[in-house]
Amino acid sequence: MKKKDIILEYKLFKRYVQHLQLKLLQEESYQRKSINVKVNRNRYYQIDIKVNINRDNLPLITNHYKSIPQNIRLQNPIPVLLERLTPMSVELSQCEETEELFRIIQQAQQESIDKSKQLLRNELKIFLDYFFEKNKDLFRSIKDVFKFNEIGEAFNVSVEQIQLHFLSKLQGQYCMKSIVKYQLVRFNRYFCPICNLYMCSWHYSSKNQRVFIESEPNEEMIMNIQSIDNFYETDFKPNQMNLKESIWRYHMKNKQEIDIRCTKVERCGRFNCNNKKRLKKFQIKSIEQLLEFGFMNCCFINQILQHPIYKIYCNQISSIIKNYSNKQLNHNNKSQQNIMSPEISDGFDSYSQKLQKISNYQQQYTPCFHEGSCKDADCSCVMCPKYCCCKGKCEKKIKRCDCKFCGYDEKKHKFQCPCFNSGFECDPTICKCTNCNNVNLLMGISKQLILGKSLICNGLGLFAAQHFKQYDFIGEYRGNYLLLDEESFIIEQCNMLTGKHYLFEVDDKWQIDGTYYSNYLRFINHATNQSETANCQAIILFSEGRWRIGMLATKEIEVGQELYFDYGDKFKTKWLQEFNQISQRYFQSK
Numbered sequence: 283m284k285k286k287d288i289i290l291e292y293k294l295f296k297r298y299v300q301h302l303q304l305k306l307l308q309e310e311s312y313q314r315k316s317i318n319v320k321v322n323r324n325r326y327y328q329i330d331i332k333v334n335i336n337r338d339n340l341p342l343i344t345n346h347y348k349s350i351p352q353n354i355r356l357q358n359p360i361p362v363l364l365e366r367l368t369p370m371s372v373e374l375s376q377c378e379e380t381e382e383l384f385r386i387i388q389q390a391q392q393e394s395i396d397k398s399k400q401l402l403r404n405e406l407k408i409f410l411d412y413f414f415e416k417n418k419d420l421f422r423s424i425k426d427v428f429k430f431n432e433i434g435e436a437f438n439v440s441v442e443q444i445q446l447h448f449l450s451k452l453q454g455q456y457c458m459k460s461i462v463k464y465q466l467v468r469f470n471r472y473f474c475p476i477c478n479l480y481m482c483s484w485h486y487s488s489k490n491q492r493v494f495i496e497s498e499p500n501e502e503m504i505m506n507i508q509s510i511d512n513f514y515e516t517d518f519k520p521n522q523m524n525l526k527e528s529i530w531r532y533h534m535k536n537k538q539e540i541d542i543r544c545t546k547v548e549r550c551g552r553f554n555c556n557n558k559k560r561l562k563k564f565q566i567k568s569i570e571q572l573l574e575f576g577f578m579n580c581c582f583i584n585q586i587l588q589h590p591i592y593k594i595y596c597n598q599i600s601s602i603i604k605n606y607s608n609k610q611l612n613h614n615n616k617s618q619q620n621i622m623s624p625e626i627s628d629g630f631d632s633y634s635q636k637l638q639k640i641s642n643y644q645q646q647y648t649p650c651f652h653e654g655s656c657k658d659a660d661c662s663c664v665m666c667p668k669y670c671c672c673k674g675k676c677e678k679k680i681k682r683c684d685c686k687f688c689g690y691d692e693k694k695h696k697f698q699c700p701c702f703n704s705g706f707e708c709d710p711t712i713c714k715c716t717n718c719n720n721v722n723l724l725m726g727i728s729k730q731l732i733l734g735k736s737l738i739c740n741g742l743g744l745f746a747a748q749h750f751k752q753y754d755f756i757g758e759y760r761g762n763y764l765l766l767d768e769e770s771f772i773i774e775q776c777n778m779l780t781g782k783h784y785l786f787e788v789d790d791k792w793q794i795d796g797t798y799y800s801n802y803l804r805f806i807n808h809a810t811n812q813s814e815t816a817n818c819q820a821i822i823l824f825s826e827g828r829w830r831i832g833m834l835a836t837k838e839i840e841v842g843q844e845l846y847f848d849y850g851d852k853f854k855t856k857w858l859q860e861f862n863q864i865s866q867r868y869f870q871s872k
């Protein structure tokens with residue numbers, strides 16, 4: 283028999299097999315069927331065709347060749363999927379090869395590839411499974427996975443379809459990465475990206491809060507995952523203080539809602555579903571993290587962990603809540619009791635009073651969280667620090683440094699670090715600098731200082747207890763953040779009584795008040811820069827989500843020398859002259 287005939291016969295046989303496969307698929311209940319095909323013409327062919335269900339509940343056909351023509355062998359050891367891609371992909375062996383034969387084979391291959399592509403359009407998922415399985419080592423990062431325009435073009439499917447499919451298929455770290463990012467987007471809708479506080483109006487204006495708490499996720503979000511590069515990553519754990527506050531706010535805010543929606547954890551009006559599917563490990567871990575927070579409401583947890591592919595239902599969450607160790611539950615219940623009934627536990631303000639108070643405060647910096655890119659949304663940020671949740675490539679995103687040394691370059695007489703020069707402390711989570719001297723506020727660095735009687739005025743003053751080099755960082759001027767409003771006016775009035783003022787203006791809107799909560803640096807007295815007595819300088823740097831004040835030595839300072847910095851024109855005119863007169867009068871009258 284000629285080789286040409288063998289190939290043609292095999293081609294016929296394949297067509298027959300395909301016909302049978304199609305028949306099987308068309309049957310309504312194709313689940314786990316198998317047929318045995320025997321063809322005996324010039325040669326004897328035997329094949330078992332089995333239909334199984336794959337992970338996505340799709341029919342997966344496997345052909346088990348019991349007799350493969352002697353001189354025809356399949357190119358790939360994974361026959362099933364290769365077959366689907368190139369059913370006629372055959373190789374000749376032990377045969378005489380002629381040009382004509384090659385032409386026929388190539389033609390047959392091309393035809394079968396075209397046919398396969400046609401088939402694959404309908405069975406994209408199976409192909410993608412195979413493709414992913416084969417190439418998964420190549421997918422180093424989630425971004426690489428999304429470079430599948432070529433597949434899209436070849437198979438006439440949208441890239442989104444492929445993305446969605448891969449997202450459901452991604453395993454291990456790739457999968458976790460995308461899921462964690464997705465959850466963080468949701469998490470940031472409810473919790474402040476700076477302080478992790480539920481409904482934080484200190485960092486997020488109440489307008490933002492309402493918008494983002496009410497809006498539900500849409501399919502678009504999942505498609506945008508790869509573009510959300512820069513938002514703040516947190517391990518979901520707030521500090522203890524914020525945790526208590528969060529739970530309290532959450533329960534106060536959602537009291538009514540909880541009553542309506544989830545009176546018992548196992549019953550839920552909104553996500554009522556009897557899905558018995560087991561959750562994935564990372565889902566369970568995320569639920570447990572939220573339980574640790576103290577959020578026992580399955581609807582709430584559900585809202586945070588919702589995912590278009592990794593579906594999660596209240597009944598699944600509730601079963602985990604039930605299994606959550608009794609010890610944990612008791613602990614959380616106890617803390618919730620305290621938080622839930624502030625009226626009984628102490629003299630807390632009522633919720634509305636408290637919220638009112640909070641909404642009177644504004645942070646100097648509010649992370650942006652708007653729809654669309656910063657450019658499109660006309661975002662008000664001058665620059666977007668890492669806490670901003672900008673989508674896509676943000677032109678305003680703060681660029682971080684990769685200096686070899688961040689600090690004062692004594693040879694060039696200037697600060698080299700671009701972060702410092704643009705008013706930012708380096709952020710070790712983003713900057714790539716090696717020897718960083720621009721993280722003093724973050725590290726809480728403070729030189730050794732002594733409080734003593736001032737040499738310049740009647741009150742106290744601050745003295746060096748160690749030798750300072752020029753441009754050494756002395757410490758942070760700490761205090762409460764105040765808006766230049768009524769409250770700072772009242773503090774000013776109080777200060778007038780003593781004649782001592784501890785308000786430090788950060789900008790035309792904000793002050794840091796060292797009257798009540800502060801450190802030794804509030805005792806540094808004033809001296810003008812012109813008088814050359816001043817040996818320190820205040821610098822305002824953005825660090826950890828807010829503008830903070832640091833103090834630098836502008837000269838070498840010996841042990842025992844008093845520290846002075848220039849309070850600025852306002853102090854000289856308004857504070858020193860006018861206010862000191864008033865205070866003097868006040869004390870004289872006593």
Ligand SMILES: C[S@@+](CC[C@H](N)C(=O)[O-])C[C@H]1O[C@@H](n2cnc3c(N)ncnc32)[C@H](O)[C@@H]1O
Nearest residue numbers: 738739741742781782783784804805806807808
């Ligand atoms: C931030 S406090 C400094 C510590 C203050 N000396 C104390 O005993 O608490 C600022 C106040 O110190 C006083 N003060 C600071 N520098 C002064 C100066 N050069 N001359 C007079 N009084 C000064 C003023 O009363 C001012 O309101």
